[in-house]
Amino acid sequence: MSLPRVVSLFSGAGGLDLGYQEAGFSLVLAVDRSEWAIKTHRRNFVGITSIAADLMELQPEGVIDALADVLTDGEAIGVIGGPPCQGFSRANPAALASDPRNQLPILYLEIVEALQAKYDVQFVLFENVLGIKDVKHEIAFSAILSKFKDLGFNERVDEYCALDFGVPQNRNRVIISAFKTAEAEAAFAPTKLPRDGLDVRAAIGGLPEPTFFARGLSPTDISFHPNHWTMRPVSARFRNPERAPKGARSFRRLAWDRPSPTVAYGHREIHVHPQGHRRLSIYEAMRLQGFPTSFVLEGPLSAQVEQVSNAVPPPLAQALARATIRALESKSAGTGEARELSDEE
Numbered sequence: 001m002s003l004p005r006v007v008s009l010f011s012g013a014g015g016l017d018l019g020y021q022e023a024g025f026s027l028v029l030a031v032d033r034s035e036w037a038i039k040t041h042r043r044n045f046v047g048i049t050s051i052a053a054d055l056m057e058l059q060p061e062g063v064i065d066a067l068a069d070v071l072t073d074g075e076a077i078g079v080i081g082g083p084p085c086q087g088f089s090r091a092n093p094a095a096l097a098s099d100p101r102n103q104l105p106i107l108y109l110e111i112v113e114a115l116q117a118k119y120d121v122q123f124v125l126f127e128n129v130l131g132i133k134d135v136k137h138e139i140a141f142s143a144i145l146s147k148f149k150d151l152g153f154n155e156r157v158d159e160y161c162a163l164d165f166g167v168p169q170n171r172n173r174v175i176i177s178a179f180k181t182a183e184a185e186a187a188f189a190p191t192k193l194p195r196d197g198l199d200v201r202a203a204i205g206g207l208p209e210p211t212f213f214a215r216g217l218s219p220t221d222i223s224f225h226p227n228h229w230t231m232r233p234v235s236a237r238f239r240n241p242e243r244a245p246k247g248a249r250s251f252r253r254l255a256w257d258r259p260s261p262t263v264a265y266g267h268r269e270i271h272v273h274p275q276g277h278r279r280l281s282i283y284e285a286m287r288l289q290g291f292p293t294s295f296v297l298e299g300p301l302s303a304q305v306e307q308v309s310n311a312v313p314p315p316l317a318q319a320l321a322r323a324t325i326r327a328l329e330s331k332s333a334g335t336g337e338a339r340e341l342s343d344e345e
Contacts, residue, residue, distance in 0.1 A: 001329055004122045005071065007115065009055065009063070009081035009108055013040040013297055013307040015289065016080055016127060019317020021045070023325065025078070028070045031055060031063065036299030037307050044295055055107060060114030067119075076120045078324070082127035082312060083108050105132075105140070109147040116151065123184070123324055124153060126176040127312055133157075133174060144176070153178035154185035160316065164192040167290040167313040168203045169260045175320065179327055187330035190316075190323040200274060201256040203287045210281035213301050226296050227304060228283035230270070241276025254280075260288045264309045282308055290315040 003025050008017045011030035014037075021027055030041050030050045038052040049070055053062065071077065083104035108126065115121050132141055148155040155178035162171040179185045211222045212232040222229045237243075237251060253272040254260055260271065263285050270279040280288075282297060282304045290313040297304045 002076075003325065003328070004076040004078040004120075007063070007067070007077055007079050009079065009111060010083050010104070011041060011050075011081065012037050012310045014045060015291070015311030015314050016082065016125075016317045016320075017041070017045065018291075018295070018314040019312070019319070020080060020321040020324075022314070022318050023321030025321060028077075029063075029067055031058065031066070034303070034306070036303035039298040040296070040307060043298055055104070055111070060111045063111050064114055064118060067115075071119060073118055074120055076122050077115065078123040078125070079112050079115065079121060080125040080127075081108060082310075084310075105144050106147060109144070109151065113151055122180055122328060124148070124155075124176075124178040125320060125324065126178070128174050128176075130159065130172055130174055148176070148178050153180065154182045156185055156188065160190065160320075162290070162313045162316050163195050163198055163259055165190065165313070165316040165319045166193050166198070167288075167315050168198040168200060169263055169288050169290075169313065171262045171264075171313065171316075173312070173316075177320075177324070177327070183330050184327040188323050188327040190319040192319075195259075198259050199257050200254045200260055200288070203260075204280075204284045205256065207284065207287075210278075210283070212278075225283045225293065227286060228281045229301065230279050230281040231268070231301070233278040238272075238277050241272075263289050265305050270305065285309075289313045 005028045006017070006020055006025045008027060008030040011017055011032045012034070014030065017027050017030060027045060027048050030038070030045065030048060031053055032038055032041070033052065033054040035052040038050050041050040049066060051066055105126070105128070112121060112124055131137065145155060145157070155176055158175050158177070160173060160175055162169045177185070177188045179188070207228070208224050211217070211229040213229055214232070219226050241253070250269050251272055252261065253276055254274045256274045265271070270285070272279055282301070285308045286295065286297070289308060289311055292314070297307050299307070
């Protein structure tokens, strides 16, 4: 069975894209409003059309135009992405049901609808925070599910924790997977892995000290890995880490023998290294997200913080991609099109 080619919307740096690519899918287009995220995408995904654009301005017509020279009419595709979640996030106490960002999931599906008119959209994968299912967002969430049905998809809503897919991080997310057939929808089941040994020490223990941010710092000045840098510790709490209060959001210290809490940082909220003497480096956060060592984030420190925080952990993404393949194969069973897929592939 030949796999559908993939269109990525709200792609960010490409954590979800990387998982699908590593599972064997061919990525043809990525769109995100962040210029730095798209620079990252272009660096790590060579030969793929990556566009820095606000989808609210680009609209479905703009996505169709971007694909005109990449796909042929009627070609089989899949659509993946995670519309910005700040309006739904439980970490945002000021989140309101009326937040305009809550309209982005519907825009995502309106783009899918436009793609259906020109291509064979075989699956859609939608990622978001748990808060999207909260009671205060019930109307918005119901509208999302209704739109899936209106488009003729069989959708399911699942919650997954990154810890179950080889990622040393307690990160929970909602995944809506949608397929053209009920058989494919029922067959979507990502394979979970044991949680043994998934802790901070296994991910970042033994790394050298990072480079501290300074004005005029060049990427060539950052040793070991281009993203192994962090803010210079200035708080007195870093000088006396054992006396510092633990658990505060702005000074949340990791434990060596436990998984990391969710890698989702605000301004000066990067988690504190287990030794308590500094905050994590961007590269350490990337390791906690499951990014390969070859992956590099572009941009200033603040842009890299945003990119690593918003990313889908690539190992989770790869499990979702493999489950997508098995789901698509289920509808081909008996037609001679199915192929064997092992968990090691």
